[in-house]
Amino acid sequence: xxxxxxxxxxxxxxxxxxxxxxxxxxxxxxxxxxxxxxxxxxxxxxxxxxxxxxxxxxxxxxxxxxxxxxxxxxxxxxxxxxxxxxxxxxxxxxxxxxxxxxxxxxxxxxxxxxxxxxxxxxxxxxxxxxxxxxxxxxxxxxxxxxxxxxxxxxxxxxxxxxxxxxxxxxxxxxxxxxxxxxxxxxxxxxxxxxxxxxxxxxxxxxxxxxxxxxxxxxxxxxxxxxxxxxxxxxxxxxxxxxxxxxxxxxxxxxxxxxxxxxxxxxxxxxxxxxxxxxxxxxxxxxxxxxxxxxxxxxxxxxxxxxxxxxxxxxxxxxxxxxxxxxxxxxxxxxxxxxxxxxxxxxxxxxxxxxxxxxxxxxxxxxxxxxxxxxxxxxxxxxxxxxxxxxxxxxxxxxxxxxxxxxxxxxxxxxxxxxxxxxxxxxxxxxxxxxxxxxxxxxxxxxxxxxxxxxxxxxxxxxxxxxxxxxxxxxxxxxxxxxxxxxxxxxxxxxxxxxxxxxxxxxxxxxxxxxxxxxxxxxxxxxxxxxxxxxxxxxxxxxxxxxxxxxxxxxxxxx
Amino acid sequence: xxxxxxxxxxxxxxxxxxxxxxxxxxxxxxxxxxxxxxxxxxxxxxxxxxxxxxxxxxxxxxxxxxxxxxxxxxxxxxxxxxxxxxxxxxxxxxxxxxxxxxxxxxxxxxxxxxxxxxxxxxxxxxxxxxxxxxxxxxxxxxxxxxxxxxxxxxxxxxxxxxxxxxxxxxxxxxxxxxxxxxxxxxxxxxxxxxxxxxxxxxxxxxxxxxxxxxxxxxxxxxxxxxxxxxxxxxxxxxxxxxxxxxxxxxxxxxxxxxxxxxxxxxxxxxxxxxxxxxxxxxxxxxxxxxxxxxxxxxxxxxxxxxxxxxxxxxxxxx
Ligand SMILES: Cc1cc2nc3c(=O)[nH]c(=O)nc-3n(C[C@H](O)[C@H](O)[C@H](O)COP(=O)(O)OP(=O)(O)OC[C@H]3O[C@@H](n4cnc5c(N)ncnc54)[C@H](O)[C@@H]3O)c2cc1C
Ligand code: SF4
Ligand code: SF4
Ligand code: FES
Numbered sequence: 001x002x003x004x005x006x007x008x009x010x011x012x013x014x015x016x017x018x019x020x021x022x023x024x025x026x027x028x029x030x031x032x033x034x035x036x037x038x039x040x041x042x043x044x045x046x047x048x049x050x051x052x053x054x055x056x057x058x059x060x061x062x063x064x065x066x067x068x069x070x071x072x073x074x075x076x077x078x079x080x081x082x083x084x085x086x087x088x089x090x091x092x093x094x095x096x097x098x099x100x101x102x103x104x105x106x107x108x109x110x111x112x113x114x115x116x117x118x119x120x121x122x123x124x125x126x127x128x129x130x131x132x133x134x135x136x137x138x139x140x141x142x143x144x145x146x147x148x149x150x151x152x153x154x155x156x157x158x159x160x161x162x163x164x165x166x167x168x169x170x171x172x173x174x175x176x177x178x179x180x181x182x183x184x185x186x187x188x189x190x191x192x193x194x195x196x197x198x199x200x201x202x203x204x205x206x207x208x209x210x211x212x213x214x215x216x217x218x219x220x221x222x223x224x225x226x227x228x229x230x231x232x233x234x235x236x237x238x239x240x241x242x243x244x245x246x247x248x249x250x251x252x253x254x255x256x257x258x259x260x261x262x263x264x265x266x267x268x269x270x271x272x273x274x275x276x277x278x279x280x281x282x283x284x285x286x287x288x289x290x291x292x293x294x295x296x297x298x299x300x301x302x303x304x305x306x307x308x309x310x311x312x313x314x315x316x317x318x319x320x321x322x323x324x325x326x327x328x329x330x331x332x333x334x335x336x337x338x339x340x341x342x343x344x345x346x347x348x349x350x351x352x353x354x355x356x357x358x359x360x361x362x363x364x365x366x367x368x369x370x371x372x373x374x375x376x377x378x379x380x381x382x383x384x385x386x387x388x389x390x391x392x393x394x395x396x397x398x399x400x401x402x403x404x405x406x407x408x409x410x411x412x413x414x415x416x417x418x419x420x421x422x423x424x425x426x427x428x429x430x431x432x433x434x435x436x437x438x439x440x441x442x443x444x445x446x447x448x449x450x451x452x453x454x455x456x457x458x459x460x461x462x463x464x465x466x467x468x469x470x471x472x473x474x475x476x477x478x479x480x481x482x483x484x485x486x487x488x489x490x491x492x493x494x495x496x497x498x499x500x501x502x503x504x505x506x507x508x509x510x511x512x513x514x515x516x517x518x519x520x521x522x523x524x525x526x527x528x529x530x531x532x533x534x535x536x537x538x539x540x541x542x543x544x545x546x547x548x549x550x551x552x553x554x555x556x557x558x
Numbered sequence: 559x560x561x562x563x564x565x566x567x568x569x570x571x572x573x574x575x576x577x578x579x580x581x582x583x584x585x586x587x588x589x590x591x592x593x594x595x596x597x598x599x600x601x602x603x604x605x606x607x608x609x610x611x612x613x614x615x616x617x618x619x620x621x622x623x624x625x626x627x628x629x630x631x632x633x634x635x636x637x638x639x640x641x642x643x644x645x646x647x648x649x650x651x652x653x654x655x656x657x658x659x660x661x662x663x664x665x666x667x668x669x670x671x672x673x674x675x676x677x678x679x680x681x682x683x684x685x686x687x688x689x690x691x692x693x694x695x696x697x698x699x700x701x702x703x704x705x706x707x708x709x710x711x712x713x714x715x716x717x718x719x720x721x722x723x724x725x726x727x728x729x730x731x732x733x734x735x736x737x738x739x740x741x742x743x744x745x746x747x748x749x750x751x752x753x754x755x756x757x758x759x760x761x762x763x764x765x766x767x768x769x770x771x772x773x774x775x776x777x778x779x780x781x782x783x784x785x786x787x788x789x790x791x792x793x794x795x796x797x798x799x800x801x802x803x804x805x806x807x808x809x810x811x812x813x814x815x816x817x818x819x820x821x822x823x824x825x826x827x828x829x830x831x832x833x834x835x836x837x838x839x840x841x842x843x844x845x846x847x848x849x850x851x852x853x854x855x856x857x858x859x860x861x862x863x864x865x866x867x868x869x870x871x872x873x874x875x876x
């Protein structure tokens with residue numbers, strides 16, 4: 001059995017930020033990640049990170065309001081205010097640690113424009129901001145000598161009397177299963193994109209933490225809020241960053257018409273993501289698309305500008321769509337990108353289970369509400385990652401380990417034995433594909449009652465099939481086949497909670513758009529939907545009012 | 559189109575402990591990637607195939623493998639560009655110069671140790687400013703070219719020196735070091751040069767260009783190593799093995815038109831440095847096994863006069 005004060009599950013931006021802040025306070029910290037830290041999905045973030053810096057004439061209150069409006073007034077205003085107020089110092093801290101960032105003429109941090117915001121306040125490193133920040137945090141982890149269990153897969157959380165006391169994990173390289181006793185566990189496992197097909201998310205984004213938390217008794221919140229990003233490549237679902245539009249790209253339909261002028265006269269292409277995705281889908285549905293896509297036109301930016309600031313996405317478009325954006329417009333479509341919801345957490349990361357914290361995309365504080373603004377997620381991971389680490393480090397000082405022993409791993413060992421013993425049947429690949437396609441079809445940009453009901457049935461039947469999925473690889477060394485099968489279990493649980501929450505919200509708000517109920521209903525629905533597991537393994541739904549402080553909900557216009 | 563994947567398999571748990579090739583045939587879209595093919599193999603044909611991959615978009619650095627003998631990312635290598643001339647076969651092997659764990663999965667531990675060895679974190683001196691450090695945008699744009707390294711290990715896989723000398727820090731770690739030396743905010747260059755000047759550092763690269771060719775991110779590690787060499791020399795490290803090596807390198811090529819590696823070694827370490835000479839014996843033996851030992855008699859190449867003329871021209875220009 002292994003022993004630590006704090007076990008952090010996940011080595012993306014949220015996890016490593018939490019580790020650094022907890023380590024600084026002297027806690028015994030260990031990080032566990034199913035991939036090497038720099039392989040975490042945070043590396044894929046292209047566009048940038050938001051912060052309102054006062055010495056640049058910006059005001060965090062403006063950032064807060066843009067975020068609240070972007071959330072379609074479902075975000076909790078106290079948490080949003082806090083995130084925006086701390087954004088500046090967080091970005092500066094990253095710069096001090098070594099992040100390079102693009103600069104202005106005076107050598108200070110430069111900004112670019114991003115969607116849904118009145119001010120250009122997105123700080124960036126060309127078009128690989130996430131990778132640049134992730135590597136800097138990894139460098140700091142090396143400098144601090146923090147312990148990382150690289151390529152270990154967390155199977156379950158250990159819960160005793162309703163409190164979290166550690167986790168069970170498997171060394172992917174050897175198949176060895178270990179119990180880790182910890183006074184605090186921080187979930188920083190990122191998103192669940194692979195629940196949908198296609199998705200911009202990496203193959204490791206399988207919602208493990210949301211499911212681990214849910215199984216441990218924590219509530220999930222805002223799960224119906226799934227972001228469709230306006231610019232993804234057809235087929236692969238690979239993302240073309242909002243930075244493209246931030247730098248001035250246009251959206252055109254098949255009639256060569258800049259259609260966003262009509263829908264969002266003020267913000268145009270830079271309206272919030274839910275709005276732009278809906279407009280694109282409307283154009284496509286009304287016959288003004290091209291082969292299911294609309295066009296993203298960057299030609300007027302010129303080759304030099306594109307290669308200096310958007311070279312990575314230029315390559316992506318060449319590799320995955322065979323299009324050179326310097327010469328031709330890129331066919332794009334709305335694609336599943338981000339989960340606004342997650343394990344309900346306070347601004348200090350505390351979940352409804354004592355000892356269990358959550359930060360980053362796995363968590364729902366709720367700062368994104370019904371729709372996240374571009375470049376607010378990296379900010380979310382850093383601010384709430386740090387705060388969780390600090391809070392946990394204080395908490396463990398006055399906490400004893402729970403009574404945990406080796407037997408805590410028994411259930412997981414049996415489960416794996418059972419999986420490996422399943423007879424020849426379907427493989428996880430087909431099942432995941434069927435789940436992902438059903439989620440896209442029934443819980444996509446536009447939803448309605450009948451379609452969602454049908455979706456729920458499909459998920460149920462996929463879940464049944466998954467019970468006797470066949471694992472071909474019986475070995476213990478780097479058995480990715482087994483890992484995918486375990487991840488499939490996590491994903492199905494996430495799919496279900498998205499589906500039941502979506503079907504429950506009888507209005508349209510943010511990313512949740514119902515064609516049968518197109519209006520926002522502030523009277524009944526200024527509240528979050530919470531899902532938790534009941535004793536029989538079914539779903540319990542409950543509600544929590546949205547926190548409104550200074551900003552009264554108004555109709556959104558862009 | 560019909561594509562045949564020839565994949566190198568190895569399972570440490572199987573009774574058959576040597577690696578072998580296994581063929582998989584599939585109908586593939588020509589514009590899809592090698593990774594698409596490998597994923598299909600493991601999802602549809604053979605679930606026992608292990609490989610690392612995650613982002614599918616050349617940013618996480620997980621999927622470096624050898625495609626037809628050359629390292630690259632499976633996720634940005636297109637099927638059309640990888641077909642053999644005499645048929646539609648694509649050979650996929652694990653990345654080189656790192657121990658294989660299973661199939662296409664290699665042990666990256668030695669890779670990370672080298673990254674760690676160059677102390678890859680910003681080391682500024684003095685008090686932190688209240689706001690950001692000021693730094694010219696050009697400097698940062700220049701650094702962005704190295705910061706964009708995704709630590710995929712493709713360069714290390716194909717580095718010709720790492721193949722024979724496990725002591726060499728290698729292209730990825732040295733590029734990482736350059737990233738800090740070149741950062742106007744970092745004040746530890748002098749100390750970094752000391753490490754870089756030691757054996758295993760910047761002087762061990764043979765400039766074979768392999769790392770530049772295979773790097774999927776345009777990091778050009780060799781160019782960074784050459785820039786570091788210059789800075790190391792400029793910072794006062796002239797009477798060292800490496801610097802002597804650089805001088806002798808120039809002399810040898812000027813004299814005979816190519817490199818006399820034996821003389822180079824002697825001149826670099828100093829003829830009386832018996833200990834260093836003995837220390838080189840294992841390297842020589844490994845090199846011999848890899849067919850890389852230079853001939854005993856070092857003859858001038860035909861047309862050496864032209865080489866000398868080039869040198870004269872360059873030298874008068876200086
Ligand atoms: C293509 C793309 C571009 C984006 N661009 C931007 C942008 O420009 N700006 C912005 O603000 N946001 C952006 N986002 C969103 C943002 O990148 C993510 O929300 C954020 O990086 C999530 O970080 P995280 O630390 O929460 O999780 P991740 O970085 O996803 O890390 C999760 C970690 O958990 C580990 N883990 C997961 N499950 C397990 C398990 N069972 N056992 C052990 N370890 C586990 C993983 O190994 C990993 O280390 C983008 C997202 C995508 C997909
Ligand atoms: S140029 Fe130098 S570092 Fe690059 S592969 Fe060749 S020997 Fe290795
Ligand atoms: S230098 Fe290039 S090849 Fe080498 S690790 Fe970095 S990105 Fe990969
Ligand atoms: S899968 Fe991420 S680099 Fe290829």
